[in-house]
Every structure is written in C-alpha cells, then in structure tokens.
Amino acid sequence: MAEAADNQPDPMRRALSLAARADFATSPNPMVGAVLMNGGEIIGEGFHHRAGEPHAEVIALEQAGERARGAELWVTLEPCCTTGRTGPCTQRVIAAGVARVHVAMVDPNPAVDGAGLADLRRAGIEVVVGERREEAARLIEFYSVWVRTGLPFLTLKLATSLDGKVATAGGDSQWITSAEARADGHRLRHTHDAIMVGAGTVIADDPELSARPGVEAARQPLRVVVDSHLRLDPGARMLRSGDAKAVVATVTGVDGERRSRLEDVGAEVVEFPADGAGRVPLRQLLGWLGSRKLISVLVEGGPTLLGAIQADGLGNRVIAYLAPIIIGGASAPGPFGGDGVARLPQAWRWHWTEAAMVGPDLRLTAEL
Ligand code: AOF
C-alpha cells in the first residue's frame, strides 16, 4: 500500500499534477485527476480532458480492467453520482470492485456535494477525504465559484506605475509595465473563458485582445465588450482578428442600425435593461455569461468598467502589475474610475495572497 513516506509514491500529488495537464480545457467542468493502485503499483491513471469526455476515474478504471478489483483509488474530486454529459462515476467505481477511495475534496456542485461519497460508503467502500485538499481546491476555484453561484469567477487585471497611475495626465499609457509583465498578463487570458473590457478601452487603444495561439476556435476565450451606448466601431481590431467570438453587451433600446453593423462583422449584440445609471447591469451580464457556461472572466479595464465593478462589489481576485516608475500629476488617472468611495471605511478591502517579480515589475495578487 502506498503511504507518503519519503521515498514512497504520493498518489494524490500525482493525481493533482495529472489533473493540471488539462490546462483549463475542461470548462465548465472541473479539472480532475485519478490514480489507481494495486499491490504498490499504478494500474491505471488519467485526467478529465474536456467536458463531454470521460471523467478521470473512468479513464483510470478502464486502463486497469480486472485488476481494479480490490484496488485503491486516489481522485482529486469526489466521484460524481449524477448523469450529465457522462454517467455517474460512483457506479463505475463500485462495479469495478475498488476497495478504498481517497478523495481530496467534496464536489461543490450542489447536485453532488457529498452524495457521491455516501454512495461509495453505502456500497461498503472505505472513503478517506481531505488529502491535499487546499491544492485540489485551488485547481478548481473557477469551477467552484461558478457551480455554487452561477456567476463566473472574476479576475481583475491592473497594470500601474508605482504611484498607481494607468496613464499620464495627457493620456499616454503605452506602455507602463515591461514586456515581461505584459506577456505574463497575456498568459492569464489562456486560463480564463472570457476576456472583458469596456468600450472606452477598445475605442482608445484598439486592442486585438488576441487569445490562445494554436488553439481551435471553440476553446478561444470569448471577448466581451461592455458598451452601454453602442459606441464600438465595427472596424475595431478585436472584432476582426483571430478566431475568438465577440459579444457586445449593451442596454435595451440602442440604435438598431449600429447594432446591425456590429452583427454584420460577426459580433453578438446582447441587450440588458439599463441600471439606474443607464448602464449595462453587470451582475446580470455575469449571470448571462454563467448561464452560457463560462466559468471565468478576466477583466482588463478600463476605468469606467472597473469603476462600475467596484460600485457593484464584483470580483474574486485582483492581479496587479506594478512598474517601478513614477508618473505623478494630480489628474493622471488610476485604474478605477467612477466616484470611488467617499470615506475610507467604505473602501473595498482585499488581502494580499501573492507577490512575485515579473521581469523588472511586481505582480501582486489580492483576494477577497
Ligand atoms: C468526477 N470526475 O473527472 C469530473 C467530475 O456532464 P458530466 O457528465 O461531465 O458531469 C459534470 C459534473 O461531473 C461536474 O459538474 C462535476 O460535478 C463532476 N465532475 N466528476 O467524478 C471527473 N470532471
């Protein structure tokens, strides 16, 4: 039997690194890995590759065949007991005659949430829960937020000078952070299902918002532009370049002709009833994205969108790149527009979870 002594295998660790190989392609499913052992030997292992394809433990069981009888299974997430795109894993585990199951964490999906473990126990299988739970939870944090709330996990990306500016007083903003930091920020796009920006940013910078190179169209992050007044130019690069699809979120009753011009270049225009300030209601937009099974969204500015996000208190993580330059100037803007808070007790409070150097810049991560 495999215990995690010094020179012994650590099957849960192996299951976690297998799970990570899916590289976020499982969305809206979680990344899951499984290792099946018998007599101190790995007899099957695998990971969930993408939604609709077999679950991790099924892959491991199929490799093992008859040798799964009496074996021990390590899986990074509680086996499912529901029928979705694929059948319940618990029944496969039970039918295979597995003797003991180690599960890093319970499935936060309300349709599972411990019921899979109960099924296994009822069948006489010994179940051990919690080994490397934190690592397992980190691996599926996007999925956990989405499956519990219906809203995608929201990451806010900022890039500022050390004095907290995103442009000079005259509006010069390219570039504040280093090429290394920008490349690092670019890689964040690969892990998220959608990239969101405000229309002002598209109009000012005309970014390409290019996404995953060498990935088929279906797996490119969706580009979402929040454009309450439908100011977007149909010639914008982000509407024209790459395979990724674009959604323009606006308010009901916008100009029909502008709408069709955007649709003519392939954008999907979605209207939401305006909020009190005449803007796209962000929570509703996120709910809509969640219902389209997008489990993570990376917000890349600008100040108007971020100001609205602050006002609504939306966001799960901030990733801030800080360049060691001072721009100065009382009127040089920071990343969050809008009115901000009047008094400090109302400030939006986060805590730091990570600090790293990226080239000459700092990357600071904060979570709620
Ligand atoms: C597992 N092993 O590898 C994964 C699980 O539509 P389906 O059939 O793919 O089911 C999706 C649900 O299955 C998902 O919401 C989550 O509860 C669970 N994911 N479970 O036992 C796996 N990926």
Ligand code: ZN
């Ligand atoms: Zn399953």
